[in-house]
Each structure stands twice: as C-alpha cells, then as structure tokens.
Amino acid sequence: MATLRQQALGIVQARPRVKVTPPSPKISDFFGTNVFGTDQMKQSLAPSVFKKVMEAIDKGSKIDVQTAEEVASAVKTWALSKGVTHYTHWFQPLTGSTAEKHDSFFDAHAGLEKFKGSALVQQEPDASSFPNGGIRSTFEARGYTAWDPSSPIFIFDNTLCIPTIFVSYTGEALDYKTPLLKSLEAINEAAVQICQLFDRNVRKVTPSLGVEQEYFVIDKALFNARPDLVMAGRSVYGHNPARGQQLEDHYFGSIPTRVKDFMVDFEIEAHKLGIPVSTRHNEVAPGQFEVAPVFEEINKAVDHNQLLMDMMDKVAERHGLKVLFHEKPFAGVNGSGKHNNWSLITDTGVNLFQPSNSARENLQFLTFLVATIKAVYDNADLLRASIASAGNDFRLGANEAPPAIISVFLGETLTGVLDELEKNGNIKIEKGDNMYMKLGISKIPEIILDNTDRNRTSPFAFTGNKFEFRAVGSGSNCAGPMSTLNVIVAEALNTMAKDIEKEIEAGKEKKIAIVNVLRKYIKDSKKVRFEGDGYSEEWEKEAAKRGLSNLKATPEALDVYAAKATKEIFERHNVMNALELHARHEIQLENFIMKVQIEARVMGDLALNHVIPTAILYQNKVIQNANGLKGLGLDHSAAVETIKEVSKHVESLKSNVTAMIDARKKLNKEEDVVKRAKGYQKDVKEAYFDKIRYAVDKLELLVDDESWPLVKYREMLFIR
Structure with a gap:
C-alpha cells in the first residue's frame, strides 16, 4: 500500500497547469473595479455627501447619520450591481489574521434588499471570543466594530467588505487598526510642528508604507501530507537536501511556470481590489518568492497587505498550491520577512526623508533623519518587542535575516555628514566665523539620493528616501510594528521641538538652535548606528560593548511591554492605555x-x-x-x-x-x-x-x- 507521501507525489505529477488570462491587456482597465473608492463615491454620491465623506477621510471629522444613510444606499446599489448578496465588517483582531461575519442584504420580512446606515457604521461581534488579554470576561461578550472611512470599502470573495476598527464595550482596542489610527494622529501632530520650523504651509504629515511580502509556495498535496505544516505552519523535521540555496541560482531566476500562473492570477485579483502590486520575483531560497506594491498611505497599506495574504491563499487553491507565510517553514534555507518601507509625506508633497540640493530642505531632511535615529536608539527594546513572535524567533539572527539587535544603517555619505556635524559644528574658523555657517546654516552639504550601497543585514536601514524596517516577520500584521514606530518617532519629534524652543528662548537664531539640537542628538544616539555585517559574531560582541540589547527570544523581548516607560509613552500619545498594553503583553505571551x-x-x-x-x-x-x-x-x-x-x-x-x-x-x-x-x-x-x-x-x-x-x-x- 502506498504511503500518504507517495500518494501526494503522484497527485503532484498528474496535476494540470491552470492558465490565466487577464480581463484586459491594460491593468488600468480593471484596477480598483472592486473598490468603492473616491471615483466611485464621486459618481454615486451627492456632492454635499461626497464632501462630508472626504472631510472624514482627510481631516478625521465625524460622519453624521444622514450621510451614513446616503453612503449605505450607494454602496448597496453598487454591490448589488456586481452580484453581491452579503456584507461584512472586515476587521483585524489580535489573532493576527482578519475576521468577518457575513450578513445578507435580503430582508425576508420586507421581501427586498436592505442596507441601513447603522449597519454600515457599526456592528456587534462577540468580544469575549477574540483574544482580549483579560479586558473582557467570558460572560461579558459585547464588543463593537466601527467603520473606518479612511480605508476604502471593497468586494472580496463575492462579499462587500467594510474595513472597521474593533473595540470592547468599555472602549479598549481589541485590534491592530485602532492603535495604528491613533498613532497616525500622534505622528502627524508631532511632525507638523517640526515642519513649520521650515515651511509654515505644512498642515498635515502622513506616514507612507510599502510592504515587501516574502512567502514560500509548495504543492497543496505535499502540504496536506505534512501534518506539521498543516498544524504549525512550519516543518518541524526535514533533512537538508543535497542542493539547497548554496548555488544562489534561485534568486531572481526564471519563475517556475505553475508559480508564474499563480502570481498572474493573484495580481489580477489584487489590482481589482486597488492593491498596487508592482514587483514579483524569486527570492533566495528555493520555493521562496516575493511580491511588492507601490507605497501607499500607511493605514491603507496595512489593510492591503492583510487582504493580499488572504487573497493569495484563496487564489493558490485554484492552482493546487499552498502559500506559506510562516517566518521559517523550512530549516537550512532562508526564512521570510515583511520589509516595511516607511516614510513621512507632507500635504505639500514633500517626502521628509528625501535628500535635496536645497539647503533648507536638506536641513529639514537631517532633522527628521536624526530624530528617527534617536527614536530607535531610545526605544530599541520596544521596537524589538513589536516584531516578536514564535515564528520570527527562528529567523532573526539566523545568518539570513537582520539580527535581534536593533541598529540603524545610514551608509558612508550620511554617516560622514552626521559625524562632521557632530564633531565640528562649534569649531571657530578664521575671522571668528562660526562653523555652523559652514556646515548647515547657509548651505547644508549636498546629499545625493542612493549615494551608498544597501545593507540587507540591518534591521532598520535608510535606503535613499525612506527607512526599511526589515526585521518584521512575514506572517505578522505590520500594523503593530508601524504603530510602535510612529509613536516613538512622534515622541522624539516632540522632545526635539521642546529642545529647539529652549535654544531659541536662550537667544539662539532658529537655524543655529536646530543644529545645536541635532549635534546633541547625533552624539546621544551614535551607538545605535552600525555600517557593517549584522550577521557576524563580531557585531554581537561590539553591540554588547555598546550596551545594545540582544533579545533573541520572544518572552524576554515582550518584557518591555510591562515597563513603566512603555506605558507612559503610549498613554502620552493617546495610542494605548496601560490596560490595553497589559492585554497585548498577555495575548502575545x-x-x-x-x-x-x-x-x-x-x-x-x-x-x-x-x-x-x-x-x-x-x-x-x-x-x-x-x-x-x-x-x-x-x-x-x-x-x-x-x-x-x-x-x-x-x-x-x-x-x-x-x-x-x-x-x-x-x-x-x-x-x-x-x-x-x-x-x-x-x-x-x-x-x-x-x-x-x-x-x-x-x-x-x-x-x-x-x-x-x-x-x-x-x-x-x-x-x-
């Protein structure tokens, strides 16, 4: 009798290819067709209603009952025209995946399809049945999902999906989206006050995010024949094959035919959902691949990444494949990450991490650069905790991924600029002129985009006009790490604003005051900067000498959530209170x-x-x-x-x-x-x-x- 393994191998050999034909040669013809986005709202809503919805999206203003009714009516008409029969509040509980409960538009008593504004705005899932860290008792079940207008409504799997937050009856966040939205407010407020030192026209700063998603693909029959993959998401056993990734021939190689068909298929579905995927390629390990989108506003990017993973899994079924998002499904070859490319964009169209040949803009660039480095240095353990998981522990520091030591890579040019600013900023030159004038007040040294190599061994690297947080695990909801990053940078910017104000009050000219503070921050945070090989044993030793933490295991990394300083920083920015932090600590443990x-x-x-x-x-x-x-x-x-x-x-x-x-x-x-x-x-x-x-x-x-x-x-x- 054939073993299950032999039966599975037989299925693989006989499995036919699933060819895919795009609905149109031009992606623009079908991009966003399953999204009730700005264009669709403009066409279907009255101008006054459309204006109120856009104000809610852009300024965070509340949507009144009548506006909600108008939106619900338009959404229902649009969904029914596409053959949709059910709707759901789509949310992101602390399970790490998404959740949904489908309700029918059809009202049997009335004999017709209905969808009220109240159903759009709010629903009541069972809060005790999701992870809550003790916030809710088993017998206290009430919780609420509430519509997030800033993330577009979409149709997925023939269901109308309404992105929502999820909170308890007493108001505590039970999801990833609520803290993320609050962190956006925190960093906006902090960044605007710094921006206005340079440009009084800036009124809003929004973090952007591009998520590079790594994953493995195997045949579904082989997956089902491995109980460890089915139960744990990773293979707990398996001897390394004679040939793994040592020839380095898989990376950027010709994409296997079945996987290429799968990629084309899920990219079509992604584009219909308005997900701007743009890059596909083989990754380093055999069977490993990557998909990457164009950057978006961070809340939308997080939603799209969660949706993308879910959609990839469903599309894979059509091809007899299984997608593995575990950080380390196979020993002996590279694991998978989720590289978070993060930047800050003003409402005047300026990327605050974009170097420029303008002296004023370069001083602004250096201000935000230094503030971010200082934030990472001051809160390295908190940033490490934000990426902690059982799966990521197998990957971090395994000579294939950024180590558990949090450090910042800048490159030779920027390192030289910061070193010069730190060391020589207050040196007097001939005729009593201050070196500040030479270094940055009249002309900041020109900084050229992409003037240095990238460092793939760094967990937090500057890559030209953004920071790449490479240490996030492939299966994680990146809202957690991004909320933390937003908060710690907001904290650094607020502190910087106060320090600059003190310098000005002491009689310093504004630009000199800024440079004074930058020099201090550069010196204070210098230990976290590292330009070398993050995989090396030498770096572990050097990091220990510098006093940097190396928290290799999740339980010890999560200790920081119980620290007084952590509670204070999240409460100060109104992102999470002590109870919510305690709950997350317990849930993650x-x-x-x-x-x-x-x-x-x-x-x-x-x-x-x-x-x-x-x-x-x-x-x-x-x-x-x-x-x-x-x-x-x-x-x-x-x-x-x-x-x-x-x-x-x-x-x-x-x-x-x-x-x-x-x-x-x-x-x-x-x-x-x-x-x-x-x-x-x-x-x-x-x-x-x-x-x-x-x-x-x-x-x-x-x-x-x-x-x-x-x-x-x-x-x-x-x-x-």
Missing part, C-alpha cells in the same frame, strides 16, 4: 506559548506515531537481512552498524519526547503567564526541539526512501 505547545505536540505525535514505527519496521528488515547474510557466512557488519545507528536515534527520540512531554505538563500548571512563556522557551523549545529534530533527521537518512512517511524537503522546495 499566550500566543507564543500556544505556538510552541502546538509545535511540541506535533513533534511528539510525528515521532511516536510515524517516525519511530517506520524506523523499527526498517530496523527489523535490516535485522532479517543481517541474519540471512550471517547464515550464509557473508559479511554483515554494515547491516549491524545500521541497526545500531537506528537504535541509537530511536532511543534518543523516545527519551527526549518523553522528557519534553513531562516538561510541558509541569509548565501547564504554572499560572503566571510570563513564567510559563519563559519556561516554554527554555525548558521545552531550547531543551528539546533541536535534539528531537536531530534524531529524526538522522533517521530520514538511514531509513529506506520508499518507507519514509514524511514528504522530504527535496520534494517540496523545487516546485516546477
């Missing part, structure tokens, strides 16, 4: 525990019920062969050695799995969630995962290929 627990259970199940029985059957076969050779007087020493090797690894497997189960049972009695999480890290994951995997992977090499029950790496990674 529980999530870590459950992820490690699931992986441990899968490891134990596969070892005891699949690997060991297969190894013993094979061992018995070898014993029979050895006895036959011995009876014939032939050399059977090789068979004996194989029997001993199999026995050694089976015994190691049994003892370590048993010990891991005992450790889990003991930890499950621990009521303190922090202690339990750290126990799962140290006494389960660190103590047993590698030992158990080592034994299984060795047995994979020993047991004959026909008998091995698990689909092998060489069969999953090289999809064509």
Whole structure:
C-alpha cells in the first residue's frame, strides 16, 4: 500500500497547469473595479455627501447619520450591481489574521434588499471570543466594530467588505487598526510642528508604507501530507537536501511556470481590489518568492497587505498550491520577512526623508533623519518587542535575516555628514566665523539620493528616501510594528521641538538652535548606528560593548511591554492605555506559548506515531537481512552498524519526547503567564526541539526512501 507521501507525489505529477488570462491587456482597465473608492463615491454620491465623506477621510471629522444613510444606499446599489448578496465588517483582531461575519442584504420580512446606515457604521461581534488579554470576561461578550472611512470599502470573495476598527464595550482596542489610527494622529501632530520650523504651509504629515511580502509556495498535496505544516505552519523535521540555496541560482531566476500562473492570477485579483502590486520575483531560497506594491498611505497599506495574504491563499487553491507565510517553514534555507518601507509625506508633497540640493530642505531632511535615529536608539527594546513572535524567533539572527539587535544603517555619505556635524559644528574658523555657517546654516552639504550601497543585514536601514524596517516577520500584521514606530518617532519629534524652543528662548537664531539640537542628538544616539555585517559574531560582541540589547527570544523581548516607560509613552500619545498594553503583553505571551505547545505536540505525535514505527519496521528488515547474510557466512557488519545507528536515534527520540512531554505538563500548571512563556522557551523549545529534530533527521537518512512517511524537503522546495 502506498504511503500518504507517495500518494501526494503522484497527485503532484498528474496535476494540470491552470492558465490565466487577464480581463484586459491594460491593468488600468480593471484596477480598483472592486473598490468603492473616491471615483466611485464621486459618481454615486451627492456632492454635499461626497464632501462630508472626504472631510472624514482627510481631516478625521465625524460622519453624521444622514450621510451614513446616503453612503449605505450607494454602496448597496453598487454591490448589488456586481452580484453581491452579503456584507461584512472586515476587521483585524489580535489573532493576527482578519475576521468577518457575513450578513445578507435580503430582508425576508420586507421581501427586498436592505442596507441601513447603522449597519454600515457599526456592528456587534462577540468580544469575549477574540483574544482580549483579560479586558473582557467570558460572560461579558459585547464588543463593537466601527467603520473606518479612511480605508476604502471593497468586494472580496463575492462579499462587500467594510474595513472597521474593533473595540470592547468599555472602549479598549481589541485590534491592530485602532492603535495604528491613533498613532497616525500622534505622528502627524508631532511632525507638523517640526515642519513649520521650515515651511509654515505644512498642515498635515502622513506616514507612507510599502510592504515587501516574502512567502514560500509548495504543492497543496505535499502540504496536506505534512501534518506539521498543516498544524504549525512550519516543518518541524526535514533533512537538508543535497542542493539547497548554496548555488544562489534561485534568486531572481526564471519563475517556475505553475508559480508564474499563480502570481498572474493573484495580481489580477489584487489590482481589482486597488492593491498596487508592482514587483514579483524569486527570492533566495528555493520555493521562496516575493511580491511588492507601490507605497501607499500607511493605514491603507496595512489593510492591503492583510487582504493580499488572504487573497493569495484563496487564489493558490485554484492552482493546487499552498502559500506559506510562516517566518521559517523550512530549516537550512532562508526564512521570510515583511520589509516595511516607511516614510513621512507632507500635504505639500514633500517626502521628509528625501535628500535635496536645497539647503533648507536638506536641513529639514537631517532633522527628521536624526530624530528617527534617536527614536530607535531610545526605544530599541520596544521596537524589538513589536516584531516578536514564535515564528520570527527562528529567523532573526539566523545568518539570513537582520539580527535581534536593533541598529540603524545610514551608509558612508550620511554617516560622514552626521559625524562632521557632530564633531565640528562649534569649531571657530578664521575671522571668528562660526562653523555652523559652514556646515548647515547657509548651505547644508549636498546629499545625493542612493549615494551608498544597501545593507540587507540591518534591521532598520535608510535606503535613499525612506527607512526599511526589515526585521518584521512575514506572517505578522505590520500594523503593530508601524504603530510602535510612529509613536516613538512622534515622541522624539516632540522632545526635539521642546529642545529647539529652549535654544531659541536662550537667544539662539532658529537655524543655529536646530543644529545645536541635532549635534546633541547625533552624539546621544551614535551607538545605535552600525555600517557593517549584522550577521557576524563580531557585531554581537561590539553591540554588547555598546550596551545594545540582544533579545533573541520572544518572552524576554515582550518584557518591555510591562515597563513603566512603555506605558507612559503610549498613554502620552493617546495610542494605548496601560490596560490595553497589559492585554497585548498577555495575548502575545499566550500566543507564543500556544505556538510552541502546538509545535511540541506535533513533534511528539510525528515521532511516536510515524517516525519511530517506520524506523523499527526498517530496523527489523535490516535485522532479517543481517541474519540471512550471517547464515550464509557473508559479511554483515554494515547491516549491524545500521541497526545500531537506528537504535541509537530511536532511543534518543523516545527519551527526549518523553522528557519534553513531562516538561510541558509541569509548565501547564504554572499560572503566571510570563513564567510559563519563559519556561516554554527554555525548558521545552531550547531543551528539546533541536535534539528531537536531530534524531529524526538522522533517521530520514538511514531509513529506506520508499518507507519514509514524511514528504522530504527535496520534494517540496523545487516546485516546477
């Protein structure tokens, strides 16, 4: 009888190609056709209603009941014209994925389709059934979703989706979107006051974001034949194939045909949804790929990234494929990240991180650059906590991804500019002239875009006109890290504004006051700047000398959420209160525990019920062969050695799995969630995962290929 693995491989061989034909040769013909965006609203709403909606989007003003009714009516008409029968409030709870509850437009009592403004604006999902960190008791179920007009309504999977926030009955945020929206207000207010030192016409500053999404693709049949991939999202076992990524021939190589068809298909769906995907390519590891959009306003970009992942998963089904967003689905090859390209844009059209040949604009550029570096230095542990997850721990610092040490890369030119400003800003030259005049008041040194190489080993790198936060995990909701980044930069900008004001009050001319503060901030934050190889052991040693943290495991990284300073900074900017922070701390710890627990259970199940029985059957076969050779007087020493090797690894497997189960049972009695999480890290994951995997992977090499029950790496990674 064929094993499940052999059956799956047979399905792969017989699977037909799914060809895709775009609805039009020009993307512009169908871009945004499933979005109730600005153009659609302009066509279907009365001018006065359209104006109120745009004011809500641009200025955050509230939408009144009558306006909501008008919008709901127009949305219903538009959706019905496209054959849509149901609507949902689409939100992002703290599960990490999106959520939706579908309601029909059809009212059976009235015998017609209805959609009221009240249904558009608000709904009531069960708040106790989503992660809430103790904010809501099980018997206290009320929670609310509320429409976010700043993110467009769209049709997905034949359902009208209304982007919303999700809050508890008592008003605490139970989602990722609410803190993100609040952080946008915080950084807007802080950035505008700095901008007005240079240009009084600036009234609004909006963060922009472009999310590069990495992912793996394997055949669906092979995925279903691996219980660890199904249950845990990653392969807990698997020996490295003879050929992995060492030839470096996959990166930017010719895209496999089946994957290319899948890419074309999901890009069509993405464009219909107004998601501006523009780049596709093979990534470094075999079976790994990347999709990247053009940058957008950050709230919309986050929504689009969450929607994109969901949509990619559904489209993959049509092609008999499975998309893996886990940060490290396969050992021995590169993991996947979600590179967040972040910048700040004024309502006058200026990118605040864009160098210029204008002295005034370059001084402004340096001001925001230095403030961001200072923010990262002051809050490195908080930034590290924002990307912490069980999956990302396998990737960070694994000689393939930015390390857990948070540092900033600027490049040679900018490093030289900041060093010069710091060291020589107050040196007197001939005739008593102040060096400030030489360095930046009359003319800031010219800074050319892309005048330095990129550093892919840096977790937070300046890349020409933006910062690239490379350390975010591929499966994460990037609203969390981006909310944190917005808050810490807002804090730095507010502090900078106060410091500049003090200099001015002390009698300094405005530009000199700015340079004085910049020089101080450059000096104070210098330790966080690093230009070298972030993967190297030397950097770990150097970072330790500088006093920089290296929080390698999620439980210890999350400790910062319990710190007084963290509560103060989030409360000061009205982004999250102490209760909301405590809830997130607890939710993320529980999530870590459950992820490690699931992986441990899968490891134990596969070892005891699949690997060991297969190894013993094979061992018995070898014993029979050895006895036959011995009876014939032939050399059977090789068979004996194989029997001993199999026995050694089976015994190691049994003892370590048993010990891991005992450790889990003991930890499950621990009521303190922090202690339990750290126990799962140290006494389960660190103590047993590698030992158990080592034994299984060795047995994979020993047991004959026909008998091995698990689909092998060489069969999953090289999809064509």
